[in-house]
Amino acid sequence: MSMALVRNRGDGETFQYYRTTNEQVVGTGETNGAASVMRASMHRGDAPPLHTHSREDESWVVLSGRVRFWVGSTSLAECDVRDAEAGAYIFGPRFVPHTFQPLTSTAEVLIINNPGAVEGYFRSVGAADGRHDADHVDLLARYGVSLLDDPPPPQDG
Template structure:
């Protein structure tokens, strides 16, 4: 089945994510008939997800703005502004933002990973509880449910 889908900014969901950053769901698996998920991170210096791997999808990250350190397995490298990395499923990886702010585009195929962000994060269109934080247990539960394997702490 071939389909097209247009998502205007007011139709995109933005979630509060790790370390005070946000993750915007630009296209989800429902909009793409399961083919892919497209999301965008707006994060600050030091933001770093746990070292992890995806078991269900391949991931592409493009650093639109900023700078980051990237780990692929035990190999560390710099990801500079405009850089892009392809991460096939089952490749352990992580990153740490080294610039004051960063803008990252994420494409995952097939779609579905947005469920993890929705389960662990908080939709910013709802009132923010004073005590909101993404607890490690909540992140681990969401990651497990959506095929992510947390391999260790952020690098």
């Protein structure tokens, strides 16, 4: 019997994380903790604060739209800034500061965490009209995530 998993768009459970609708493509329970993959449907202006992960590497695949990434410094002003088009793959190793934001009105991004320990954080926050990451600093710390700077201001695409 194969241990491979095939999950088509729309087959995973959906949940809200702030204004973003996430589909759990694969969860840690299905990978023995090795990975968590979410399909995020984001809006222009949605962006986490600049942050680091101490427990997992993070990758993104831009499925639609354009997304700007800030990487590599504890300050947004000093980060490398790169724009990613549909089809782009981005890798963010643990401990490397990063954030990202859609430049188009909407963007769809696969978010891949290896291992998948941070999955519980995304599920626990729930829906909100705007981001309130600073309200969750203690919860973020339990998942090995540290906030370093504010989110980037909304960008024009």
